[in-house]
Amino acid sequence: MWFIGAGPGAPDLITLRGARALQTADVVLYAGSLVPEAVLEHCRPGVQTVNTAALDLNAQRDWYARALRHGWSVARLHSGDPAIYGATAEQMDLLRTLDLPFEVIPGVSSFTACAAALNAELTRPDVSQTIIITRGSGRASPVPEREALGLLAAHRATMCVFLSGRQLETVVQELLAHYPPETPAALVQRVSQPEERQHRATLGTLLDGLTLSEWALTTMVLVGGALGEDLSVTSRLYDPQYAHRFRRASDPETDAGSAP
Numbered sequence: 512m513w514f515i516g517a518g519p520g521a522p523d524l525i526t527l528r529g530a531r532a533l534q535t536a537d538v539v540l541y542a543g544s545l546v547p548e549a550v551l552e553h554c555r556p557g558v559q560t561v562n563t564a565a566l567d568l569n570a571q572r573d574w575y576a577r578a579l580r581h582g583w584s585v586a587r588l589h590s591g592d593p594a595i596y597g598a599t600a601e602q603m604d605l606l607r608t609l610d611l612p613f614e615v616i617p618g619v620s621s622f623t624a625c626a627a628a629l630n631a632e633l634t635r636p637d638v639s640q641t642i643i644i645t646r647g648s649g650r651a652s653p654v655p656e657r658e659a660l661g662l663l664a665a666h667r668a669t670m671c672v673f674l675s676g677r678q679l680e681t682v683v684q685e686l687l688a689h690y691p692p693e694t695p696a697a698l699v700q701r702v703s704q705p706e707e708r709q710h711r712a713t714l715g716t717l718l719d720g721l722t723l724s725e726w727a728l729t730t731m732v733l734v735g736g737a738l739g740e741d742l743s744v745t746s747r748l749y750d751p752q753y754a755h756r757f758r759r760a761s762d763p764e765t766d767a768g769s770a771p
C-alpha cells in the first residue's frame with residue numbers, strides 16, 4: 512500500500528517513484544476534489560479507481576480490508592505532498608490496526624509549485640529565511656488559537672496560506688495586523704493545471720476588483736517581502752569573495768582578465 516503525493520495537478524509533476532507505484536497498483540484511491548483525473552494517466556489499463564471525495568473513513572477502511580483479503584496492491588493518491596493537510600495520519604492509524612504495511616511517497620507541494628509559477632524564491636537573504644505554512648481555520652480542522660494568522664503574521668516571514676479561498680477577506684485583514692500594506696502578495700489558483708491563474712498585488716490591494724467567489728477553491732495565498740521582484744539583496748553564496756569547501760574565493764588581482 513502506498514500513499515503517493517500526486518503533486519499540484521499537472522500529470523508530469525508527480526515523482527518518478529510515485530508514477531511507478533501507480534503503474535503497478537491494482538486499486539487507486541484518489542481525492543477527486545483536488546487530484547485531477549489527468550494524473551490517473553499513470554495507472555495501468557483496467558485499474559480500479561475510487562474517488563474518495565464521497566467516502567467516510569469507514570468506507571475507506573472497507574476498501575483497505577477488501578484489498579488485504581484479495582492481495583490487491585493499493586495506491587492512495589493525495590494532492591501535493593501527503594504530509595501537508597492530507598489527513599493521512601488517521602489513515603495510517605487505520606492501516607496499522609489492519610496490519611497493512613504502507614510506504615509514503617512524497618510529492619511536490621502546491622506551495623512550492625505556486626512559488627515556481629510566480630518565479631519566486633520564498634527565502635531571500637535579509638528579507639526572510641523562514642516560510643510559514645498555515646491555513647484558514649476550517650470546520651473539520653480548527654486552527655489552534657496560538658497559531659492564529661494575526662499571531663503568525665508578527666514574524667513577517669514568507670507565508671503560504673492554504674485552504675483559505677473562502678475566507679480571503681478575513682485572511683488579508685488578519686495579515687495586515689503586522690505586514691505593511693505594501694508587502695508583496697499573490698493568489699494562485701489551480702497551479703500547474705489548465706485552469707491555473709494568478710494575481711499579484713500588494714497585501715493592501717490584493718482583493719481590489721476581484722470577484723471573490725471565483726477564488727474560493729484550490730487557491731493559495733502567498734505573502735511576504737521575498738515575493739517582491741525589485742529586491743537588490745543577494746546571498747553571499749555566489750559572491751566571488753566568499754570561499755567555501757567547494758570553491759576558493761577569487762583574488763581580484765590574479766583573477767582579473769581570466770577566462771569566464
Ligand SMILES: C[S@@+](CC[C@H](N)C(=O)[O-])C[C@H]1O[C@@H](n2cnc3c(N)ncnc32)[C@H](O)[C@@H]1O
Nearest residue numbers: 519590591592595596620621673674701702730
Ligand atoms: C487539503 S489541502 C492539500 C494540500 C496538499 N497536500 C499540498 O501539499 O499541496 C488543499 C489546499 O491546498 C492548496 N492547493 C492544493 N492544490 C493546489 C493547486 N494546484 N493550486 C493552488 N493551491 C493548491 C489550496 O490552498 C487548497 O485549498
